[in-house]
Amino acid sequence: MSSSGVAQKGILANRVAVVTGSTDGIGLAIARRLAQDGAHVVVSSRKQQNVDRAVAMLQGEGLSVTGTVCHVGKAEDRERLVAKALEHSGSVDFLVCNAGVNPLVGSTLGASEKVWDKLWSKQQKQSTKRLTLCPLPPRIGQPEDCAGLVSFLCSSDASYISGENIAVAGFSSRL
Structure with missing residues (x-):
């Protein structure tokens, strides 16, 4: 049941999804889709204002969504996130984590702007080359x-399964 008491419909009906880092970009797109497919979604971010904005936006679309602040590096925040999910279900059916688009840049490099610019330029060149090899109409991927x-x-x-x-890359890719 959704928080409104109305039975949910869809392939994820009567499930609860916890999506971390879900107030923008890929995480927000995943949260939206899971809710559209029937799940009650708990969104989270490290900042309350981001959580409030995402929850208001998704609820405005008629989706079953709640949210809480969560820094996944803090045990008490993770516990609060799970408790929020348990408010809507006896258990958490699945957990989706969005760690970030490019953790290599943030954690390993601790990058200066010069390193970031150099890396970004290299990624743009590689993406442009891949688009020319792509059997699909060329475009940059979206969240x-x-x-x-x-x-x-x-x-x-x-x-x-x-x-x-599974690479979401727009072209044939084997890892």
Whole structure:
């Protein structure tokens, strides 16, 4: 049941999804799609204003969403996040974590602007080259391109899939 007491419909009906880092970008797109597919979604961010904005936006779209502040590096924040999910269900059915678009840049490099600019320039050149090899109409990927795959993998339709690497890249890619 959703928080409004109305039975949910969709491939993720009557499930609760906890999506960290879900107030912008890929995380927000995933949260939206999971809610559209019937899950009650708990969004989170390290800043209350971001949580409030995302919850208001998604609830404004008629989606079953709540949120809480959570810095996943803090045990008490993680506990609060799980408690929020448990308010809507006896258990948490699945957990989706969005650690960030490029953790290499933030954690390993601790990058100065020069390093970031150099890396970004290299990524742009590689992306442009890949687009010319792509059998699909060339375009830059959008956050929503990941959301459908995540929803599928969270559904019972993917119950016999295990140990796979799936690249959402717009071209054939083997990891």
